[in-house]
Amino acid sequence: MEPHRSHCPVNLMVEVVGDKWTLLILRDMIFYNRRHFNELLRLSEEGIASNILRDRLAMLEREGMVTKGRSPEDVHKQKLTYSLTEKSIDLLPLFVEAIGWSAKYLSVDCEKYKPALKLRAGGPAALEYVRQKLLREHVTHVADASQP
Amino acid sequence: MEPHRSHCPVNLMVEVVGDKWTLLILRDMIFYNRRHFNELLRLSEEGIASNILRDRLAMLEREGMVTKGRSPEDVHKQKLTYSLTEKSIDLLPLFVEAIGWSAKYLSVDCEKYKPALKLRAGGPAALEYVRQKLLREHVTHVADASQP
Numbered sequence: 001m002e003p004h005r006s007h008c009p010v011n012l013m014v015e016v017v018g019d020k021w022t023l024l025i026l027r028d029m030i031f032y033n034r035r036h037f038n039e040l041l042r043l044s045e046e047g048i049a050s051n052i053l054r055d056r057l058a059m060l061e062r063e064g065m066v067t068k069g070r071s072p073e074d075v076h077k078q079k080l081t082y083s084l085t086e087k088s089i090d091l092l093p094l095f096v097e098a099i100g101w102s103a104k105y106l107s108v109d110c111e112k113y114k115p116a117l118k119l120r121a122g123g124p125a126a127l128e129y130v131r132q133k134l135l136r137e138h139v140t141h142v143a144d145a146s147q148p
Numbered sequence: 149m150e151p152h153r154s155h156c157p158v159n160l161m162v163e164v165v166g167d168k169w170t171l172l173i174l175r176d177m178i179f180y181n182r183r184h185f186n187e188l189l190r191l192s193e194e195g196i197a198s199n200i201l202r203d204r205l206a207m208l209e210r211e212g213m214v215t216k217g218r219s220p221e222d223v224h225k226q227k228l229t230y231s232l233t234e235k236s237i238d239l240l241p242l243f244v245e246a247i248g249w250s251a252k253y254l255s256v257d258c259e260k261y262k263p264a265l266k267l268r269a270g271g272p273a274a275l276e277y278v279r280q281k282l283l284r285e286h287v288t289h290v291a292d293a294s295q296p
Contacts, residue, residue: 005194006193007255007256007261008175008193008194008256008257008260008264009247009256009265010172010243010246010250010264011172011193011194012250012254012256013246013249013250014168014171014172016254018166018167018168018171019166019167020162020166023158023162023166024158027156027158027159045153045154045156045159046154046156046159064253087253090249090252090253093248094245094246094249095158097241098157098158098161099157099158100241101161101239101241101242102157102158102160102161105212105235106161106164107152107155107160108155109155112156113155113157116156116157116158
């Protein structure tokens with residue numbers, strides 16, 4: 001591991017997700033349930049490049065924020081499924097604050113992104129509901145590709 | 149203005165603060181009350197370079213997140229003071245979530261950064277107290293350098 005610039009909590013977070021793409025990949029997994037490399041690539045609204053996507057997914061794996069595996073229904077096709085971990089799912093409150101701030105100050109298309117804004121309006125209960133749903137769908141159901 | 153990659157709230161936020169330095173500059177202004185270019189440069193724990201600091205401060209000014217002016221006591225020295233705006237102060241909840249997430253998952257020095265962690269533990273009341281303090285200190289007290 002390379003040394004950290006500091007052990008300040010803000011800096012350490014920035015070192016992991018402080019770039020133009022990482023939070024967008026996590027957004028696509030969290031809010032759009034995209035689980036495969038090709039989905040994340042082709043459906044990317046911002047047009048992520050495949051080398052950047054590959055690089056960021058590898059970094060997220062190293063950081064313990066995504067796992068790569070085969071979902072039960074895909075086991076014969078050998079298609080890899082990316083899953084969130086508790087560590088990345090726990091970024092949900094940060095996403096919610098980001099969404100609220102953007103909706104207040106930036107040129108957000110509020111009609112198109114209504115579900116995200118609704119999540120924020122739902123408060124802690126809505127957030128916990130989504131968190132539990134993501135934990136069920138991502139953390140327990142996918143077999144680890146590194147296992148035999 | 150360049151076109152946006154999308155009008156998704158997460159993307160729009162990332163376009164503004166999604167890089168390795170911008171949130172650190174705002175952190176230094178918000179949590180350490182650094183208001184001058186030289187302070188932000190010399191005291192930077194992560195060792196920001198002067199060209200990056202200059203570039204990001206100019207961007208933050210364009211985005212309406214900092215203003216540049218002379219504080220009353222510095223008026224004869226012509227020393228420029230950077231101030232936060234309501235737009236940047238309203239990133240406080242996002243900082244708090246970032247701090248909480250980092251403290252849970254990353255190698256944060258919890259002793260050194262106790263005040264930040266304490267702010268998080270203080271909940272909405274502590275946050276609102278800091279928000280009001282920053283609004284008083286930054287938004288109303290600094291003369292605008294662009295005024296005659």
